[in-house]
Amino acid sequence: xxxxxxxxxxxxxxxxxxxxxxxxxxxxxxxxxxxxxxxxxxxxxxxxxxxxxxxxxxxxxxxxxxxxxxxxxxxxxxxxxxxxxxxxxxxxxxxxxxxxxxxxxxxxxxxxxxxxxxxxxxxxxxxxxxxxxxxxxxxxxxxxxxxxxxxxxxxxxxxxxxxxxxxxxxxxxxxxxxxxxxxxxxxxxxxxxxxxxxxxxxxxxxxxxxxxxxxxxxxxxxxxxxxxxxxxxxxxxxxxxxxxxxxxxxxxxxxxxxxxxxxxxxxxxxxxxxxxxxxxxxxxxxxxxxxxxxxxxxxxxxxxxxxxxxx
Numbered sequence: 001x002x003x004x005x006x007x008x009x010x011x012x013x014x015x016x017x018x019x020x021x022x023x024x025x026x027x028x029x030x031x032x033x034x035x036x037x038x039x040x041x042x043x044x045x046x047x048x049x050x051x052x053x054x055x056x057x058x059x060x061x062x063x064x065x066x067x068x069x070x071x072x073x074x075x076x077x078x079x080x081x082x083x084x085x086x087x088x089x090x091x092x093x094x095x096x097x098x099x100x101x102x103x104x105x106x107x108x109x110x111x112x113x114x115x116x117x118x119x120x121x122x123x124x125x126x127x128x129x130x131x132x133x134x135x136x137x138x139x140x141x142x143x144x145x146x147x148x149x150x151x152x153x154x155x156x157x158x159x160x161x162x163x164x165x166x167x168x169x170x171x172x173x174x175x176x177x178x179x180x181x182x183x184x185x186x187x188x189x190x191x192x193x194x195x196x197x198x199x200x201x202x203x204x205x206x207x208x209x210x211x212x213x214x215x216x217x218x219x220x221x222x223x224x225x226x227x228x229x230x231x232x233x234x235x236x237x238x239x240x241x242x243x244x245x246x247x248x249x250x251x252x253x254x255x256x257x258x259x260x261x262x263x264x265x266x267x268x269x270x271x272x273x274x275x276x277x278x279x280x281x282x283x284x285x286x287x288x289x290x291x292x293x294x295x296x297x298x299x300x301x302x303x304x305x306x307x308x309x310x311x
Contacts, residue, residue, distance in 0.1 A: 002283065003304040004034065005148070006200060006247045006269030007042040011050060011075050018052035018059075023273035027079065030273055031086050037279035039270075041310065044080075045090030045118040046072070047150040054153070055164060061153055062094050062123060066104055077112040088310065090118035090148050095128050095136035102139045109143050115308040116145045116198070120152030121179035127156070128179060129186030129226065137192055146196040146243070146307055151175045151204075173248070176204030180242065181213050185222065187229035189238040196307060198267060202248035207256035210236040236260075243307065245269030246286060246299065249277055254285060263295040267304050 010024040023030065034042060047053065050072045051061035073091055080087045091114040093105040108114060117140060119128070126132070140147055155175035158167045176199050189195060199206065206213075213235045231238070244257050247269040257266055270282045286299050304310065 001041070001301050002037075002039045002268060003301045003310065004039050004042040004270050004272075005198065005267045005304050005308075006245045006271050007044040008046060008271075008273055009044045009076070009079065010046060011072050014050065014052065018056055019054045020052060021274035023276075026273075027083075031083060034272075034279060035086075037283065039279060039283075041086055041088065043088045043090060043115060043148075043304075043308065045076070045116075045148065045150075046092050047118055047120060048153055049092040049094075052153065053168075055167075062097070064094075066100060069101070070104065070108070073108045073112055073114075077114070080113065088115045088308065090114060090116045092118050093136070094123060095119050095133045096123050096126065096130075097136075099135060102135055106139050106143050109145055114145070115310070116148050117143070118148040118150055120155075121149050121175045121200075121204075122152060122156045124154075125156055127182040129182040129188065129228070131225065131228075134228070137188060137195070141192045141195055144194075146198050148198045148200065149176060149179060150200040173201050173204050176201055177206035177209065178204075180204070180206045180239065181209070181216070181235075184213060184235045184238045185217060185226070185231075187227050187231055189241060190231055191229035196243065198243040198245060198307070200245055200247060200269070201271070202246055202250070202253050202257055203242070203244040205248075205253055205256075206239065207244075207260040208253070210239055210260055213239065240265070243267055243303070245271075246282065247271040247275070249281070249285065251285070251288075254289060258289060258291065263289075263291050263299055264303060266299045267307070268300045 048061045050064050050068050076089050080089045091108045151172035155171050158171045161167050161171055217235050243265050245267050287296055
C-alpha cells in the first residue's frame with residue numbers, strides 16, 4: 001500500500017467561477033490512475049479553500065465568508081465519506097483569520113473526520129512567525145492533528161515576478177523553506193514541542209540551507225517581538241523535527257532531506273492532481289534512494305499511516 005499525502009480536489013462550483021486545471025474535478029479518474037500505480041490512499045485538500053491558485057484580478061482568497069468555507073468542508077467531508085478507504089482530507093484555514101474562523105476550523109476537524117489542517121506558508125506578505133498567528137498555533141496544538149504547510153497562490157515577493165510560471169514553480173517552492181526558517185527562529189517549535197508540521201514540496205529545499213539558518217541565529221540577537229519562545233538548541237535541531245513530503249522531482253533535494261531528516265521524517269507525496277508528473281516516476285524516486293527496502297516502505301506508506309493515524 002502507498003499513501004500519497006499531497007493531493008488536491010476542488011469544489012465543483014469553483015469551476016464555474018475561476019480557471020482551474022480539469023484534473024481537479026475528476027476525482028474518480030484520479031483514484032483510478034493512482035490505484036493502477038499502487039497508490040491506495042490520498043490525503044487531499046485545498047490550499048486556498050473556496051478559491052483558486054491562479055491569478056484573478058481583484059480576487060482575495062482570504063476574504064471567504066465562514067458559511068462558504070463551511071459548505072466547502074461539508075462537500076469535502078462527503079467526498080471522503082464516499083471513498084472511505086481511498087481518500088482522507090485536510091481542513092483549510094487562514095492562520096490570521098481571527099477567532100471565529102479558528103473556532104470553526106477546530107470544529108470542522110473534530111466533527112468532519114479531517115486528519116490534518118492545511119495552511120499557507122505565507123499569507124499576504126506575512127509569515128507565520130508573527131504574533132497575529134499565536135491563536136492559530138494554540139488552536140492547532142489543542143486539536144492535535146498535523147499541519148500541512150503549503151504555499152499559497154501568491155507567496156511573498158511574487159508580485160514582482162511577471163512570469164507566472166516562475167511563481168508556480170519557483171516562488172511557491174522557496175516560500176516553504178523561508179516559512180520554516182521563520183517558524184524555527186521565532187521559536188514556534190520550541191513553544192509547541194508536540195506540534196507536527198509537514199512541509200510541502202519537499203520542504204522547499206530547506207535542508208540545503210540548514211547551516212545558514214544556524215548562522216542566522218549566531219549572527220545577531222533577534223529583533224524585539226520576533227521570538228515566541230527561547231531556543232535551547234541549534235535551529236537545525238528543531239528543523240530535524242519537521243516532516244517533508246517528496247513532491248519535488250529533484251534527486252539532490254531528496255538526498256538532502258534524507259541526510260538531514262532521515263527516512264522516518266519523509267512522506268510520499270505527488271501534488272497530483274493537479275501536477276502532471278507521472279505517478280510511476282514519483283514512486284521510483286523513492287525506490288531509488290540509497291536506503292533499505294523497509295525504509296523505502298516507511299516513506300511510501302508507514303510514516304503517513306502513523307503520523308495521520310490512518311487505521
